[in-house]
Amino acid sequence: MDSLEPKCTPLKNSYDACFNLWFEKYLTLTANYESGNDRKRVLARSKEQYEKDCGLKWLQYxxxxxxxxxxxxxxxxxxxxxxEDPLPEPSKLEKSTRSN
Structure with a gap:
């Protein structure tokens, strides 16, 4: 999908590819850790990897x-x-999805 601004499309495509690759790895890693300190460490490392690999691409786009x-x-x-129609805050969104 192209960006709103054609000159931004290459930046968007670069970021999207980076994010999709990172997210695939993230899902694979987190599936192995349901809770606890190991999961927290994996999530922290994953966040650092995202910033390293994709952070600049996101800022440019x-x-x-x-x-x-x-x-x-x-x-x-x-x-x-x-x-007019604000998105719910993440904490409120989590509570509403848990109660369903």
Whole structure:
């Protein structure tokens, strides 16, 4: 899928490929550790690996996308949509999915 801004598409594709590769490894690793300190260590290492491999790619894509949002004057519309129908906070979302 292309980015909102065509010049950002190569950055998006690079980040998406990096993230997908990282996420596949993450799922494989975490499936082996259901709880405890080993799981915490694996998650911490996985986060560090993500930052090392994909962090810069995300920042580059995010920067390009923000420029596109500014140039197209879309930020006020996004902010209005967020105010009108905000996403739930992660902690509230977790509680609602646990109760279902």
């Amino acid at each position: 995010h920067s390009c996308l923000n420029e596109a949002l500014d140039s197209r004057q879309l930020k006020p519309l996004l902010e209005a949509a967020r105010n």
